Amino acid sequence: MLLLHRPRNRSSLLLRLLHHHRTHQHFSTLSGPPPQPLDVPLSQPTYMIWSSNTSLGKTLVSTGLSSSFLFPSTPSFISKKFLYLKPIQTGFPSDSDSRFLFNKLSSFSLRRQPPLSLSLSDSVIYTSVSAAKSVLADKFRAPATEFGSGMYDLNLLEVNENSGRGEAVSQLVCKTLFAWEEAVSPHLAAERESGVVGDSEVLEMLSKCLREGLKSDRERMEVLCVVETAGGVASPGPSGSLQCDLYRPFRLPGILVGDGQLGGISGTISAYESLKLRGYDVIAVVLEDHGLVNEVPLMSYLRNRVPVLVLPPIPQDPSNDLMEWFDESHDIFNSLKDIMLSAYSERIQRLHDMTKKAGEIFWWPFTQHGLVPEETVTVIDSRCGENFSVYKVRDNESITQQFDACASWWTQGPDATLQTELARDMGYTAARFGHVMFPENVYEPALECAELLLDGVGKENRIAFCAGWASRAYFSDNGSTAIEIALKMAFRKFSCDHGILQDFLKNNTVERVIKLKVLALKGSYHGDTLGAMEAQAPSAYTSFLQQPWYTGRGLFLDPPTVFMCNSKWDLSLPEWLHAKIVKLQDMTFGSRDEIFDKSRDKSDLAAIYLSYISQTFLQNPECKGFDPIGALIIEPVIHGAGGMQMIDPLFQRILVNECRNHKIPVIFDEVFTGFWRLGAETTADILGCVPDIACFAKLLTGGVIPLAVTLATYAVFDSFVGDSKLKALLHGHSYSAHAMGCAAAAKSMKWFKDPQTNINIISGQKLLRELWDLELVQQISSHPAVRRVVALGTVCALELQAEGCNSGYGSLYASSLLQKLREDGVYMRPLGNVIYLMCGPCTSPEICRQLLVKLYRRLEDFN
Amino acid sequence: MLLLHRPRNRSSLLLRLLHHHRTHQHFSTLSGPPPQPLDVPLSQPTYMIWSSNTSLGKTLVSTGLSSSFLFPSTPSFISKKFLYLKPIQTGFPSDSDSRFLFNKLSSFSLRRQPPLSLSLSDSVIYTSVSAAKSVLADKFRAPATEFGSGMYDLNLLEVNENSGRGEAVSQLVCKTLFAWEEAVSPHLAAERESGVVGDSEVLEMLSKCLREGLKSDRERMEVLCVVETAGGVASPGPSGSLQCDLYRPFRLPGILVGDGQLGGISGTISAYESLKLRGYDVIAVVLEDHGLVNEVPLMSYLRNRVPVLVLPPIPQDPSNDLMEWFDESHDIFNSLKDIMLSAYSERIQRLHDMTKKAGEIFWWPFTQHGLVPEETVTVIDSRCGENFSVYKVRDNESITQQFDACASWWTQGPDATLQTELARDMGYTAARFGHVMFPENVYEPALECAELLLDGVGKENRIAFCAGWASRAYFSDNGSTAIEIALKMAFRKFSCDHGILQDFLKNNTVERVIKLKVLALKGSYHGDTLGAMEAQAPSAYTSFLQQPWYTGRGLFLDPPTVFMCNSKWDLSLPEWLHAKIVKLQDMTFGSRDEIFDKSRDKSDLAAIYLSYISQTFLQNPECKGFDPIGALIIEPVIHGAGGMQMIDPLFQRILVNECRNHKIPVIFDEVFTGFWRLGAETTADILGCVPDIACFAKLLTGGVIPLAVTLATYAVFDSFVGDSKLKALLHGHSYSAHAMGCAAAAKSMKWFKDPQTNINIISGQKLLRELWDLELVQQISSHPAVRRVVALGTVCALELQAEGCNSGYGSLYASSLLQKLREDGVYMRPLGNVIYLMCGPCTSPEICRQLLVKLYRRLEDFN
16 A cells, blocks of 8 residues: 655645744743753664765665564564664655665565565655655646745655554654755755755754654564765765764764775775764674675774674666565674664663762762762763763653853863864874973974964963063963962072072072962962962862861962942952942942953052052062062952952952062963953953963863963073073973874864854954843842852853852752753853853854853742 | 886896895894984975875876976976886786876877977886786786796886987986786785785885985986875775875875765765874865866865865776876966975975974973073974884984884883874764763763773782772872872871871861871982972972972882892892891892792891881871871882882882881872883782872873873772762862873773783783893993993883982983984983883884894993
8 A cells, every 4th residue: 555645735835944944043031941952862773874985885774774673584573663764865856765765675575475564654854946846746747836945844755554464563664854856965956956954954853853753652662763874974964064073963873884896995994084083983884795805904994893794796787676685685784783783782781880880980079979879970972062962861861962061170162163173183183193202392283382372372462463471381281280380480580589599509508498478369279289279278178188288378368359240240348448448439330341441540449459469568578587479379350269259350450560560470370261261362361461470271272181381471481591400490291292282272272263263253352252141141140049140251150149058169059950950951060159151262142142041040940 | 219128137036036125134133233214305395195095096196296397387497306106006017007107298298399308217116926927928928937926026117218408307207116916905916916015115115215216316406206005095005004004104295186076075085084093294185077066065174274176077088198188287287286395395494493493482391491402402293103203404304213212201102003093082082072071970981991990900910800909090180180189098098097087077176286298218209299299308309499389298218229230130228228237148139020029028138128117107106296107109119200210129018018007098109100111000010019099190091192090999088978078089170081081091001901902911911021132131231331220111221320410310411322322213311310211012022122222332332
């Protein structure tokens, strides 16, 4: 029985243009459901069918697999469903891979004795105008009328019900999602037929078809699904994106149909590598036998870890119905099917076990294991750009997307495109260099990285053509080591400038007398190693419980802070200022820009700040009998780990200038704030003054790999130059300036500041455009559950109203709120009762807006 | 004038089998010249011609380039030479790409008016027996006689002298290096024709042809060279190695001939990625026009950074002589040639400038910049396995190989094969994960890495089926941070076990009273951050000049050491032992194994050690009034940075046991010693006792990327578990357990211990076989310039006899010796007057032997 459904009437066909799907969903109000993250069901085995080139037999493999799955050698009483999806088809309707499969399986099922109860369907959802015309002319002999442009919701459905006996009713469901008429690459066909489809439309449709198709309709139904790509692995899809990039967010495991011809070893290996370079798993390679035993070098290349299966030669005669060939290939397809089913079971088993194993063998940093029950552990299957792909067990097992709003400890920058570029660069750099010794050597990634550093964060970028303040780059591994190096640099410079070094070199006895200390701000945090810890004020992090050796070698000032509350920016004064008379106009700001305005340097408040700071120096002279202040260290503008406190930039600027007047070297700890985190490449640009030494890490590499750097002026460097090795800076880590880190940093630095690659760059101003919708931020700042908000650059932080044990770093107060947000696809981490959203320098303001909307919604339910 | 040279006589042909090249050169004596490192000349532009598949027109591109180069549009009075090398040719003699080029250029030169003075030659060096037979039958109608197997030195040469007028005499030199008869993949042809050629033979021959061919015979001669590959980029060469791997040590820049057909975008991109994944630079893509505008997506993919050139459609008619096509393509080939020439100039310019720029903007760690003149800076162009490829200016500019005998600060492990595997894994992991947040999360690379750690270095592997001592893995970034974490762990455990923690939690006042200290050995070194520094005895590294905050929070014991001198292993006693009577049989060892023998535990010396250590504890009780010893920290067996001192393992074993008796946690600093550095996966296996906490870094990732881990017992972990976050270990770095580091570690751990991939593994014993030739080591230890030798695992260290300012860390005593060794292709770095050779766990003993030979030779000239 063959049924052919056509759209109910022509006019409805005309109306159902895909176009309406294409407009982005905007949330002009805070009501209505937020968009759901893209889910990929894991409930049933699902595989991509890739190929190293066109015409190597992807559809034959899909057909063979469906036959092997639906017609098992031993009769089965469990019904089965084979779901075949062809997202992109060109040459349609004369070519239709889903139709081919549908037809072949129809023939197979008729041949079977006893015949099998099988329901078959083939449907085509969207086609281009010209393809639609062809179909209609073809099927209904309708005249070719004018359709306009775009893609049509054709929804052509063909059904074949084959009611056999004895066995359970099985199903074959074939679907073509988007089809074009010309038999060329999809991007060309789409362009020529004015039927361009965006990547997100393909993904949404594919996700929908998977969700619908993988539901087992019966209680016990086995399902196997394949998604067949078009052309080769890196053939462009309809938007021009390469297919291996287009499908990447789902990262479905794949079968690679290789090439058994002369030259086919190379093509197969290269295609495999392109898939690996995008983070895909390939579970088997299958190729046609051309008598060249290509499988032998392939197996050797794959080190026998990925099975290679060989299909008999495919008859070339077009009249051959291939029945014999499929019979011959039956065992191979059976093996392939078994490989697919068992790889699926293994994957699911592993995903299941991971939380338990993690809890048993990991020792997570900054984590009280006693407070992490197994079910709260997140299994991250992959990341794509700003999103984690997370394994979700609840409801239906699936891989779901969560926006990494903690930016994985503030490191993340890449969007999906940059991630792919970085991955290729990482492969290239590992292959070219691995790691090579740095001292006394030079190699391209380190040199390029240093050049870009000195030309970027090493100068104040607001002043055009200004020579950089920084003259040397000292590489290390993380923020903490970069800080220890900075301290050593600063102390040496101070010792030189204040005669201490000379004394030491003369009589070699100074060391137990002079106890250099740092000047730092309360609440700042500079890393976890002991030296960096010594530069911070006593806190929960520094108690005997954590740091038995901590003494706190600093003078710690309590700084004034600024934040938004009830839609207004306010100044919050520390205790030492309470007695002073501060004018009201100095205490509130009409906009965030006002806070950074240089005209404040002339305000009464500036004079108050200055007199306080001068007094500090009077009480701590640089002379040798005392413990002199040997360095100033600050996190410019925002204290990150200290609870996302925004420090009054006026105060920091005056402090920097005063230290310079006293010949005290100034260190900027830009580990958190650097590389666009706060909206400028270096926060020195926002603060309006430069340091002598600055430390960078985290976003330096775009967030893929650890690397840190300490930049210094020539004068600082010069205080280590001499004729003895013992005068040099004897501090270094094995992987100093490692090639991969430097290559990632060079790529990221260029990427983030280039308006061609980063849509958020305001070219003239060297600043990021505003990412956080001001209106929404104000609404949040006025919410009763919120005490204060700081939104700047890629950061939007808020402190929740909390008292007593609910406040502070140890508090678990925000947990329930953040748990809800994870359900909305937003992965946040708290700093006690302070929570924050953090995006990358390239994240679109629309995505940031959606994050704010989700956050606001959940705040409404909170408390 | 056409000349055809044939080998002088048949019998000589028969004799000149390649076979004698194939035997490795062994140095049974210390005389005779050492083998020279493989050089690639840089004096002239040289490019590989790659292709994404077979039959895409590589030879047409080579031909077009040669024509464009030799026949410039404007007459030139500078003579030119085009060198065309075809290392691997199958289907010979009916197919010969070098012959094709030779013939075409002969025709072109005849067509030119006025005719050009051009000397053309085509030669074929080695062929298989059957190809040789074919040639001889063909050319000389000789009967097919029996040749035996192997490759024949055919040295067929065809010459065409075309004496035109007016212009300078130019040359075309075409060479086929190795040829087989069957028109299949080289590995198949080589196998079927019993003419297998090893990779090193291909490389040596290619290097020879390049060196000879790129010499400009006249004073002013421009040369351009192309090396045309066979088939696709990843087609196997004659040994079965993929060509992109085979040619990798030279890393010549390349032109990629892409595919303009349907599916060709994908194939071209994948081929490009395979080349990038092996560290190659591709400077242009060129492809035939098939009307599909494949160049547009290719340019978009390449972000316009690599030019894409399009050739007109190639006539398919075999009778077409292509003259018209070459005329049409002339401009394209001219552009391609210009791209090649200017890319070459840019590369050379950059290589020239790098040393100067490095000296201006780098701040190298552990380096006195005042002592590094520009000409001593090494430009590392790449690394391949254990070798650096170094830019050499002197004599002829070239890229030369230097064995990385400092293992790039002791990090290196991979051979060339593992490096390629790691590069692919790095690309995959960056694409799949980038970096994702670790705490409270789990993802595959981190979990697999932790599993392998606990199952590998986390247990004593000499005892079969032993449960691991380690139960938790704490990740960080480098050895120094791993040590700081270990110290925090140990002190917490100690505080728990000795009631200090309980006191602290009760009255919160203990912190200023208890000053925990470490027990450590003099000369040990645990990293450069302050906390790690505090655990080492005062030294040049810890003075006020370097570490203004250093106090030395330890009790530092002077340990007995062992070393080889005059071919014998001796014990060297510290001062505190001088008064004791030690038996002579306890002072010398017949072999290195005796030193580690557990029977020594019962020796008199053991009793002496024990009594000394016990006394130490008596003087430093754990009670609270004192500053108790809260941890023991040792580098097991060898002190690395402290000058490659081998500590008597008996002393360390007794120390560990005694600390355990006193409930003092034991830390093994295996940052240097771990992962086969000393011949076992963990040095605990050699030492014969396990720690409570152990730190690993350096070789952990195989040496490509920074990662460190601190392993701990469950009891240690448990002392941080509770119901408050503040009791947790609050130490972490942004990239904790970053995915790429964990993936590299997992791959390397598996690779090094698997006898399938590491030929040095003695399977039963879980040890590396002896890498350093005992006889040679003994000879070196008897050399008058040598004070002592320590050879163990991958390390062979020696202390040079030196007095006064020539000894110690600051000394430059060894510089001249090491400079000479660099000329021999061995890159070493000194620790003052201590020098060492260090290889990877997979390095063959033959290579180690060659290193020892070179070292010995240079020692002879030293002093």
